[in-house]
Amino acid sequence: MMRDLTELGIAAIRDGVAAGEFTAVEVTEAFNANVAAARALNAFIVETPEIALDMAKAVDADRAAGKELGKMAGVPIGMKDLFCTEGTQTTAASTILSGFVPHYESTVSANLWKAGAAMLGKLNLDQFAMGSSNETSAFGNVISPWRIGGGNDAPLAPGGSSGGSSSAVSARLCPAATGTDTGGSIRQPAAFTGITGVKPTYGRCSRWGVVAFASSLDQAGPMAHDVRDCAIMLGSMAGFDPKDTTSLDLPVPDWEAALSSDMRGKKVGIPREYRMDGTDQDILESWDKGIAWLKDAGAQIIDISLPHTQYALPAYYIIAPAEASSNLSRYDGVRYGMREVPEGANLQDMYAATRSAGFGPEVKRRIMIGTYVLSAGFYDAYYTQAQKVRTLISQDFEAAFQKCDVILAPTTPTASFSLGDKSKDPLAMYLNDVFAVPASMAGLPALSVPCGLNKDGLPLGLQIIGNMLDEQSVLNAGLAIEERAGFTARPDKWW
Amino acid sequence: MSVDKETVTKIASLARIAISDDEAGALVPELNNILDWVDQLGEVDVSGVEPMSAVIPNKLRMREDIINADPLTGGGVRDKILANAPDAEDGFFAVPKVIE
Amino acid sequence: MSNKYTVQGASGEFEVIIGLEVHAQISTQSKLFSGSSTEFGAQPNSQVSLIDAAMPGMLPVPNMECMRQAVRTGMALGAQINKYSRFDRKNYFYADLPQGYQISQLYHPIVGEGEIEVTLDEKDPDSATKRIGVERIHVEQDAGKLMHDQHPTSSYVDLNRCGVALMEIVSKPDMTSPREAGAYVKKLRSILRYVGSCDGNMEQGSMRADVNVSVRRAGEELGTRTETKNVNSIRFLMQVVEIEARRQVDLIEDGGTVIQETRLFDPNRMETRSMRSKEDAHDYRYFPDPDLLPVELDDAFLEECKQSLPELPDEKRVRYENELGLTAYNAAVLTAESETSFWFEELLAQSVERTGKSDKDLAKQCANWLLSELFGALNKLGVTLEESPVSPSQGAELLSLVADGTISGKIAKDVFEIMLETKQGAEQIVEEKGLKQVSDTGAIEAAINDIIAANEDKVAQYRGGNARLLGFFVGQTMKAMQGKANPQIVNEILKKKLDS
Numbered sequence A: 001m002m003r004d005l006t007e008l009g010i011a012a013i014r015d016g017v018a019a020g021e022f023t024a025v026e027v028t029e030a031f032n033a034n035v036a037a038a039r040a041l042n043a044f045i046v047e048t049p050e051i052a053l054d055m056a057k058a059v060d061a062d063r064a065a066g067k068e069l070g071k072m073a074g075v076p077i078g079m080k081d082l083f084c085t086e087g088t089q090t091t092a093a094s095t096i097l098s099g100f101v102p103h104y105e106s107t108v109s110a111n112l113w114k115a116g117a118a119m120l121g122k123l124n125l126d127q128f129a130m131g132s133s134n135e136t137s138a139f140g141n142v143i144s145p146w147r148i149g150g151g152n153d154a155p156l157a158p159g160g161s162s163g164g165s166s167s168a169v170s171a172r173l174c175p176a177a178t179g180t181d182t183g184g185s186i187r188q189p190a191a192f193t194g195i196t197g198v199k200p201t202y203g204r205c206s207r208w209g210v211v212a213f214a215s216s217l218d219q220a221g222p223m224a225h226d227v228r229d230c231a232i233m234l235g236s237m238a239g240f241d242p243k244d245t246t247s248l249d250l251p252v253p254d255w256e257a258a259l260s261s262d263m264r265g266k267k268v269g270i271p272r273e274y275r276m277d278g279t280d281q282d283i284l285e286s287w288d289k290g291i292a293w294l295k296d297a298g299a300q301i302i303d304i305s306l307p308h309t310q311y312a313l314p315a316y317y318i319i320a321p322a323e324a325s326s327n328l329s330r331y332d333g334v335r336y337g338m339r340e341v342p343e344g345a346n347l348q349d350m351y352a353a354t355r356s357a358g359f360g361p362e363v364k365r366r367i368m369i370g371t372y373v374l375s376a377g378f379y380d381a382y383y384t385q386a387q388k389v390r391t392l393i394s395q396d397f398e399a400a401f402q403k404c405d406v407i408l409a410p411t412t413p414t415a416s417f418s419l420g421d422k423s424k425d426p427l428a429m430y431l432n433d434v435f436a437v438p439a440s441m442a443g444l445p446a447l448s449v450p451c452g453l454n455k456d457g458l459p460l461g462l463q464i465i466g467n468m469l470d471e472q473s474v475l476n477a478g479l480a481i482e483e484r485a486g487f488t489a490r491p492d493k494w495w
Numbered sequence B: 001m002s003v004d005k006e007t008v009t010k011i012a013s014l015a016r017i018a019i020s021d022d023e024a025g026a027l028v029p030e031l032n033n034i035l036d037w038v039d040q041l042g043e044v045d046v047s048g049v050e051p052m053s054a055v056i057p058n059k060l061r062m063r064e065d066i067i068n069a070d071p072l073t074g075g076g077v078r079d080k081i082l083a084n085a086p087d088a089e090d091g092f093f094a095v096p097k098v099i100e
Numbered sequence C: 001m002s003n004k005y006t007v008q009g010a011s012g013e014f015e016v017i018i019g020l021e022v023h024a025q026i027s028t029q030s031k032l033f034s035g036s037s038t039e040f041g042a043q044p045n046s047q048v049s050l051i052d053a054a055m056p057g058m059l060p061v062p063n064m065e066c067m068r069q070a071v072r073t074g075m076a077l078g079a080q081i082n083k084y085s086r087f088d089r090k091n092y093f094y095a096d097l098p099q100g101y102q103i104s105q106l107y108h109p110i111v112g113e114g115e116i117e118v119t120l121d122e123k124d125p126d127s128a129t130k131r132i133g134v135e136r137i138h139v140e141q142d143a144g145k146l147m148h149d150q151h152p153t154s155s156y157v158d159l160n161r162c163g164v165a166l167m168e169i170v171s172k173p174d175m176t177s178p179r180e181a182g183a184y185v186k187k188l189r190s191i192l193r194y195v196g197s198c199d200g201n202m203e204q205g206s207m208r209a210d211v212n213v214s215v216r217r218a219g220e221e222l223g224t225r226t227e228t229k230n231v232n233s234i235r236f237l238m239q240v241v242e243i244e245a246r247r248q249v250d251l252i253e254d255g256g257t258v259i260q261e262t263r264l265f266d267p268n269r270m271e272t273r274s275m276r277s278k279e280d281a282h283d284y285r286y287f288p289d290p291d292l293l294p295v296e297l298d299d300a301f302l303e304e305c306k307q308s309l310p311e312l313p314d315e316k317r318v319r320y321e322n323e324l325g326l327t328a329y330n331a332a333v334l335t336a337e338s339e340t341s342f343w344f345e346e347l348l349a350q351s352v353e354r355t356g357k358s359d360k361d362l363a364k365q366c367a368n369w370l371l372s373e374l375f376g377a378l379n380k381l382g383v384t385l386e387e388s389p390v391s392p393s394q395g396a397e398l399l400s401l402v403a404d405g406t407i408s409g410k411i412a413k414d415v416f417e418i419m420l421e422t423k424q425g426a427e428q429i430v431e432e433k434g435l436k437q438v439s440d441t442g443a444i445e446a447a448i449n450d451i452i453a454a455n456e457d458k459v460a461q462y463r464g465g466n467a468r469l470l471g472f473f474v475g476q477t478m479k480a481m482q483g484k485a486n487p488q489i490v491n492e493i494l495k496k497k498l499d500s
């Protein structure tokens, strides 16, 4: 009997296809089948099995013709529905973009296709990437494949906003998926579902063709089973793009080739301010384990201070909504997406009706906050103040990286929670990103790697934050943890 | 700082989001809850601190003045521009009549 | 102009205070943030990129040339150039603004304070001049266009103009009469055209002014101003000031108060009207555009901008007077428009080349011919200097024929007429029509001998003291020579013969 190809990750598929152990089409068919059988997870908004097959066929044909294969040749992936894909509906999980079919391809997805990856479909997410539980999608909640078990079948949050990505990778509907991280949206869902996710340095991945949430924070990154797969996929996504002026004009390092879990001579900073009230005991214990593992890998552990940590989240909830309120002004019912014209409506009525009907409650809430903090008389007190605090947060990290190479912290203050648990209290939901947001505010590379299960049998993640452009150290430290954590837990298939 | 229903209504109108009176009322405590929480930023001493203007030290790149140098960012693509329009006629986008 | 401009109200006189925000389209091939063309008059929405249409995920990439032209313009106004500037978003909703915000520069404009010197009476170059302050110049996107008359219930949106680069040149409220406002815009337009940063074409909307007007009784505080948007000719601009000042004074005299608002000029009804459609959007929520990093200009860039600046009208005028010896009036008229001065300088350069004389020797002749003969002819034909049927080199050809004595000034006028009609060269015309001036003393002397012989009575009268009769002999000689005799030689020989 043939092995189950959906058990494989990026490296194994790439190598197997290249070696002729199996074809790209075989791999894609296997994943297409898993996708079709997992609708209960609601991870996909659009499934594109035919597109995936066509792309796989092209890889097989290239191989047969003896052509050089790309870094992800034959690897089918899920594409977060925040990336515009030419000819395939792109909605950002919002009604306001229902039916929108872009005539262009985002730079990141184009890079992936160029590397030989194939698209299994468009993944669900929190609407406009605003949320931490994937409960704000206009296409319904994404369900985590994980359950507490013992008769408790309550659906759990896959995290957000890249919840479709985390759920799909965790359930092996795809070996990897794209995510985007504005304030933790790759790392938090990765932590919730026992997978690995990397947010690179701001500017590594082009934002061109990615539906914008908060321009100064948005970064795309990979979500996959392990650190190596993330290194490979990030290498395929990243790169200079002249169409994005915030894109870094730097060569993309070969992160995979330079992977090393040897931490001798490296210093790992432990930020004391991350020991916060309300953090689960399980999380604190996992953090201690992580410290021990990195020590074991040869690293020196040092105590560091990031004094403005507590202000990162409130500053984020000024800056991100402010940018979003402006970025989302283009959804007005004139050029694409839905249009709502009440009887006798004038242009401005049309805007208000369209946006009222098209945006979900969380999106509206953030647009309102953003509009308010930018409005006359409040701009300096809120926005300017928040950007100054952001400078201080950056300076904290800058000082810390004088002393250490990477920072180790928990990814989240808790493990996954039941759907509905926090959705009625926006603030409680926001607080879930308290550990993830500071690195976003400073534009730094960070990763979440699974480190074990909590008492309820739910995955926990550890976060590594690196200095700007130093994805390599982040990946290496993540690999050191991965090797020692031996995380092999899987959700029981119930879907 | 906190908002009242009138302010919420004004903000919604600025943001072009139609809300009912009830919705405005419901948003008041929600928004105030968030605003009260972000108000803690006021405690931070920011004297002499510049607001952040570039997350990662990077220089603004500019382009040469060339028409359609990159087909992805050039013109001459009217069909693509209009393809998703809810209402397009004679090569124009159409909107409810505006009286200026 | 020495009299102060005031508006008479029932209870007294009012002064008028004017500030202008001039939007000048920067002369570039492509738009400010996208590669689509800026060419005027294209099919609707054919010059629109995904960026201009604000498709999801699109990002702006600034056009370097726009920043360069703004800097050059600032330098031409002697303005502060800011090496650090930023783009901000001005947020409002309108169908001509796909992004829902205009990318502009509020907090850190690229150009700071400068000034423009205007001559208050352009007919009189010796009249008073006034310095009008420029507050700032910033770079921003133009909006698209709405059309209301194509459909009964819809307005149509054309985004071709959307994203075209503009400079907004903001004056200080330094103007106090329609004439000053007109002179300011005229001078500004001239400088922009010299610099090459804007074609100044007001009919096509390349330049338009928002006119801020307020009135006050002498010595009182500034009144509330209104802003009349998008005025697209200098004549209209002067009318707007007049009409709006009158309206405000009447309103105040009737016990009303002026409210700060944006207004629209209706040239058909000669009135300004409140623009209700844009009334509610006064909270623009400006903030730095997070898609764009700050603009940082280095010294090499600024130096290049400086080096590339042409001689500007004021410097030119002074040079024409001092070095070329032109009259103040001629110097002023020749430099008022870049085209005129470029035409003049080309004419002069070609004349120097043809005759080997110095430009100082030729300048006056060139200036006079251009300003009277050529302008007169163009006026009659109803065409502009750019459309002139005669080129500077053809003009130089004609003038050098006069300078070297080949034809007389009088014949030159006839030759010019033929040139305008046939577009033939002057030399060819002179050759073909046999218009060459005769300087052959033998031929002239022979003709003069005949005339003296036939008019002995007049010779006697002349010798008897009637010196005026010399004119008669000159006329007769020229007639006999069919106008082609060199008048100087005719004079010399006649005098020699008659006076001996």
Ligand SMILES: [Mg+2]
Binding pocket: C021, C210, C227
């Ligand atoms: Mg204005």
Ligand SMILES: [Zn+2]
Binding pocket: C023, C140, C168
């Ligand atoms: Zn403007």
